[in-house]
């Protein structure tokens with residue numbers, strides 16, 4: 123009797139796993155929310171107060187009509203590694219291990235080995251887990267598998283990294299690298315640590331690998347199990363200077379357009395030396411759209427589309443001459459923080475636009491797990507919120523935050539070798555449904571050094587930096603709303619009561 127019961131239980135457990143949805147998370151690096159063509163189409167245009175970029179993205183346009191689309195997904199710390207830390211762990215940058223970009227002389231920034239990442243949860247739930255593309259979440263160490271004791275690159279300090287199996291957090295299929303920006307000559311290390319040098323545009327090559335994984339070429343996964351696959355395209359990402367960086371056929375779509383046709387955001391300074399880069403930026407976006415379309419097509423061909431949760435998002439955005447800044451990211455501007463968030467699961471998620479939910483980077487992990495039916499497995503220590511009920515329409519019990527925290531850290535103290543061993547929390551702020559506020563402190567005095575305050579409803583392109591003095595009521599309200607966000611993030615501004623004369627801790 124015991125045997126029969128055990129057999130029945132294990133059979134039902136197997137069936138439960140078999141019915142669980144596959145999950146594909148696709149995220150290019152530097153793709154702002156505005157750079158998707160559907161925002162200029164009927165049914166979408168009226169949900170946002172910006173003019174969509176004039177980009178050709180037919181696959182995303184079609185996908186958006188089948189998906190739940192957020193207007194306000196915010197990359198809290200709009201820089202590669204910190205965002206990835208929050209995405210993978212469901213924790214803000216103080217607890218993910220990744221307090222700023224990962225580079226060899228910054229050992230302070232490294233994905234926590236002991237964190238229960240989204241991939242650990244899927245692995246423990248019986249999923250095959252695959253990571254394809256850019257990772258940029260590890261402190262580069264001298265661990266070149268083909269040259270032990272050496273870095274995988276000669277650049278000093280090293281940026282690129284090889285990720286050994288013990289740091290892969292449940293991903294049992296690996297085809298990845300740390301960070302590397304030669305877009306048509308990328309390289310990867312596979313599950314066994316073999317290196318491949320490729321002469322192909324990286325998103326196209328990674329899509330080839332993703333489709334191989336989906337079709338289970340070479341039996342790389344257990345076909346009885348569902349799979350969780352992250353596909354991390356580096357483009358769109360600088361450099362944007364020639365057709366060495368993007369597909370020629372996509373560049374051709376923009377090559378003859380005047381800059382005045384391409385720069386539709388009135389906050390862009392088109393006299394900047396890099397202004398012509400926008401042609402390569404948009405070409406990279408169109409190229410990524412084509413590759414994303416290949417993944418969707420493969421899902422259809424394999425009969426997997428109906429039981430696969432597909433998410434399209436990005437690390438952070440790209441300023442591309444907006445605000446006259448040369449920094450494409452790492453700022454509180456909308457072009458930098460506002461990222462795509464499109465989520466499709468046929469029959470479970472009703473397509474439509476959600477303009478109320480302001481999603482933060484750490485919310486993505488628990489929300490995906492919740493949609494996949496693994497809410498009970500969300501680790502207790504995470505700081506993100508599970509908004510799956512909002513996507514599935516089953517319940518909306520998770521309360522919405524008033525806004526998204528804005529975070530910027532810079533290097534803190536260094537050891538005798540010059541290695542960065544702490545971080546300085548230089549800026550914090552909040553993005554609400556109406557305002558953006560960012561406060562920057564002086565490293566020596568800890569006092570307010572500069573501020574940005576925008577009324578994003580009246581001034582969607584953030585062209586008037588409002589005086590804090592003249593808008594005291596608004597500033598007080600926003601500072602009060604920052605307190606629970608800073609507390610939830612276990613942020614040093616909360617624990618050290620930074621700017622306590624302004625922020626009512």
Ligand code: CA
Pocket residue numbers: 151152201202203437438
């Ligand atoms: Ca990035």
